[in-house]
Amino acid sequence: SQQGEEDPQALSIQEGENATMNCSYKTSINNLQWYRQNSGRGLVHLILIRSNEREKHSGRLRVTLDTSKKSSSLLITASRAADTASYFCATDAGDYKLSFGAGTTVTVRA
């Protein structure tokens, strides 16, 4: 069943700008993960944040988690054309089964 819901559904930005997308979920989680999918391809893991963490960084990615609001955000700084993709949040309740949202489609314009 769907757990995460991303917002917005689509985002178009200029190269060099920051992109922010949000994920909301319904039930308690052990961790939340973000994945990227280039058009029609497999998903690539970007970053994992555990329920006891509030913020995590990886390169140009910054993820926050607010368990009281059951929400997470993914920030991509200084976007590049290669960041054009769909981004999915996935929640793990601790049973190693990921529940994905419908994704945010990001287009970075040159």
Next chain:
Amino acid sequence: ETGVTQTPRHLVMGMTNKKSLKCEQHLGHNAMYWYKQSAKKPLELMFVYNFKEQTENNSVPSRFSPECPNSSHLFLHLHTLQPEDSALYLCASSRRGEETQYFGPGTRLLVL
């Protein structure tokens, strides 16, 4: 992506055909997954295998039949599919006890 391979990458089949999708992981993982991704819908978990044993069948119709002969290989046997089964079928693997999953490139299936 090269750690998990899927064949074929594209498949067109009629509703009376029987075909199989293959997934192979070269990462030494012991859990494997099948997901279905339809247009504008979230990924749907179909099956989970841990150490070759099926541990999850997410109410998948019997026209989809998984097989996991060993920890490195996973198959999805298809028969008498419906047009609404057209989708991208993704295989993933993980190491038991680790949360991150590694995905293959998917098989784009079209049922006519």
